[in-house]
Amino acid sequence: MTRRISKRKRFVMMNPIIQFFKFIYLSLKILVVVAGGHGGTREVK
């Protein structure tokens, strides 16, 4: 069954104050994914 976006969730999604903190949280979280770096996948023989 399809999940629905609840009224409460919608409020959280569009509330600028809550979303300001979310913005900071997301920026940091994304930075972690980016800063997690990258590399190869093949073993060096």
Add this chain to the structure above:
Amino acid sequence: MSRIVVLGAGISGHVAATHLRRKLSKEHTVTVVSPNSNYQWVPSNIWVGIGRMEPKDIIFPLEPLYKKKGIEFKQAKVVTFHPEGDTEIDKPFVKAEYVAGEAKGTTEKVTYDYLINATGPKLAFEMTEGLKPATNKAYSVCTYSHATEAWHALDQLIQQMKQGKKAKILIGTGHAKSTCQGAAFEYILNVEQELNRHGVRDMAELTWIANEPQLGDFGMDGMLLSYGSNIMKSSELVEMVFEDRGIKWIIGAGVNKIEDGIAHYETLDGEFHTESYDFAMLIPAFSGHGFKAYDKNDQDITEKLFKGFMIVDADYTPRPYEEWSVQDWPETYQNPSYANIFAPGIAFAPPHAISKPRVSKNGTPISPAPPRTGMPSGITAKLVADNIIDTIKKKKPSLHHKGSMGNMGAACIASSGYGITKGSGISITTFPIVPDFNKYPDTYGRKLGKTFGEIGLAGHWLKLALHHAFLYKAKMRPFWWLIPE
């Protein structure tokens, strides 16, 4: 002294050229060959396509910047590759044809010590009969000029809807093997919000059409992600959003022909259907540019360099889906036949798809080609530049910098509506891009904490912040290199 030639000035070509210039002394030359005089921040084309940004907001001319920074620029398109030179020139070169200025139409042999092919994809509209931007009521947002045309047509339709016209809008993929579903996904959500803003949402039937076997596949076999305190499949997330916005969907659909206001498509169950529309935005198939390569004696050696896109250090051995491995994906983007040629971004030939290949009951392949979004395009370009820089500085071959899409995360902020207080974005991160089923066997090949989704206003702010940050970086403003790819 080394001469590095970069083909293309999109996200990957520009990243490579700017890093090379910053880190190499002026005795080495960096030359960019690209047919477009402007740099464009492609992800913001979506906002040009809904009239909330203008092309001037997302582009800037390359020549003045390159001149100032000491990067040579040739507004030309490469036509042939000659990695061994020819009977006249004993150095590798590419043949480039000028597309503007006094030299327009003339060709030049541009010699190099290192070549970075960052020519991205060819937008292969011709692979779908009748699909051509701004023809048959079908549009594209793949370039800023396409996006501008799309907005003009959509705006006209909105005005007609205000007069009482009911309209059908179709958005998605325009070929059975298209990729870049994410861009179409962003566009449909932005269009939906704009229809609301103009008070005509109830006059429009909005339909998503895609070659994805499931919603939220995005050419990446979908993903399992954390969403708040829940764990959700991307298909469930997208379904939730579409339901919320009243968007219908047709999936597993290979569009094969476009007529005036009619899309013909075949579905995975082998059925043939049509969908009528008043406005469509359909992403075409992406293909290689069809470049040819020749050896010293002018013999055709195209198969050493190209397999549609450029051949790099991937394992191209054909194998069934079950035997695909993350190790098949390239790490250094170096051509195996010519060690001084590299292809980052979309220009490299992927070893295979990421999504499971599917064929319809009639044998037609209908499944997404593998996407390569902005972030991996930038990262792979930078690592290619770094390896060339090391090789030049250390005076011996160095391939120390590696970045497989199987060991690299991607952040994708899908805009789902524009506006400082009314906007929204769906922020999705994935790690790794190509699933590693050995490392993460229980979570569809991805690391759960690093693969998450979030919906809300903050996503829009983030997308807007990235727009400004990446344009700042691309313009090489002070400390630009501190902004990661």
